[in-house]
Amino acid sequence: MPSPITPFEFRGYFFHIKRDDLLRPFEGNKARKFYYFLKNDFPYIKKLVSFGSNQSNAMYAMSELCKIKGWEFIYYTHHIPSFLKQNPHGNYLRALQNGAKIIEIGLRGDELREFVFRLKSKETLVIEEGGRVRESEEGIKILADEINEYCIKNNLRVFLPSGTGTTAYFLAKHLDVEVITTPCVGDREYLKKQFELLGGGKIPTIISPKRKYHFGKLYKHLYLLWQELKKAGVEFDLLYDPIGWEVVLENGLFDVLYIHQGGLYGNESMLRRYKKSV
Numbered sequence: 297m298p299s300p301i302t303p304f305e306f307r308g309y310f311f312h313i314k315r316d317d318l319l320r321p322f323e324g325n326k327a328r329k330f331y332y333f334l335k336n337d338f339p340y341i342k343k344l345v346s347f348g349s350n351q352s353n354a355m356y357a358m359s360e361l362c363k364i365k366g367w368e369f370i371y372y373t374h375h376i377p378s379f380l381k382q383n384p385h386g387n388y389l390r391a392l393q394n395g396a397k398i399i400e401i402g403l404r405g406d407e408l409r410e411f412v413f414r415l416k417s418k419e420t421l422v423i424e425e426g427g428r429v430r431e432s433e434e435g436i437k438i439l440a441d442e443i444n445e446y447c448i449k450n451n452l453r454v455f456l457p458s459g460t461g462t463t464a465y466f467l468a469k470h471l472d473v474e475v476i477t478t479p480c481v482g483d484r485e486y487l488k489k490q491f492e493l494l495g496g497g498k499i500p501t502i503i504s505p506k507r508k509y510h511f512g513k514l515y516k517h518l519y520l521l522w523q524e525l526k527k528a529g530v531e532f533d534l535l536y537d538p539i540g541w542e543v544v545l546e547n548g549l550f551d552v553l554y555i556h557q558g559g560l561y562g563n564e565s566m567l568r569r570y571k572k573s574v
């Protein structure tokens with residue numbers, strides 16, 4: 297079932313929101329990214345192994361995937377703070393509830409990646425951090441098919457904030473309208489490089505935020521913007537969307553379909569951090 301497109305009025309402007317946060321059995325752009333693995337049969341696979349941060353949206357989505365598939369799920373992370381171990385919450389808690397084995401390994405970056413990829417075997421599927429995989433094209437193409445005509449009919453461009461840029465890249469590849477994105481994890485150069493690695497060609501328009509942000513850091517004005525959006529009727533994620541909306545507003549992008557990419561379980565941990573800091 298396609299996710300709905302709903303109207304959203306904010307600061308006197310009218311927006312269209314593609315509600316991928318309402319997708320089930322799992323939500324957001326990770327549902328699109330892992331659709332290929334959900335839909336296809338992998339007769340030899342018994343186990344999925346991945347890696348990344350201890351509150352990653354992708355980790356939670358993969359735990360849902362493994363529950364449905366009956367696969368064991370092993371997830372390696374650099375470390376788990378004792379506070380989180382004692383008070384599990386957010387994506388960490390949901391993944392544990394789905395039976396994930398989350399293992400601290402003390403490795404980061406390429407060292408962690410290489411360690412995990414060495415575990416690949418006939419029975420063990422390994423998925424790149426954040427679901428940055430070619431297989432994600434299949435599910436993201438379905439998203440493109442769900443919105444293409446709507447955008448053309450209503451004269452809309454598409455906007456979404458990026459992490460790895462995988463979602464924006466494959467949307468741009470399969471849509472007939474312009475896709476605009478903003479980097480939330482690295483800078484413009486990082487994002488351009490990701491687009492090249494994914495295959496280049498027709499790539500999204502990149503608009504950087506006017507201020508410089510560090511991913512996952514707390515910014516009071518972004519929290520206030522998030523609150524204002526929530527009061528206007530839609531809860532967005534706290535990592536990417538406040539930056540996304542700031543770029544929309546700063547640049548007067550009032551003719552966009554905004555893709556809500558989910559991630560609301562991740563808000564539990566961000567909200568805790570914001571409440572402690574203010």
Ligand SMILES: *Cc1c(COP(=O)(O)O)cnc(C)c1O
Pocket residue numbers: 324325326353354426457458459460461462463464533536557558559
């Ligand atoms: C993963 C994620 C993103 C980033 O997606 P990319 O394809 O890596 O750019 C954005 N928003 C939310 C809520 C996410 O979970």
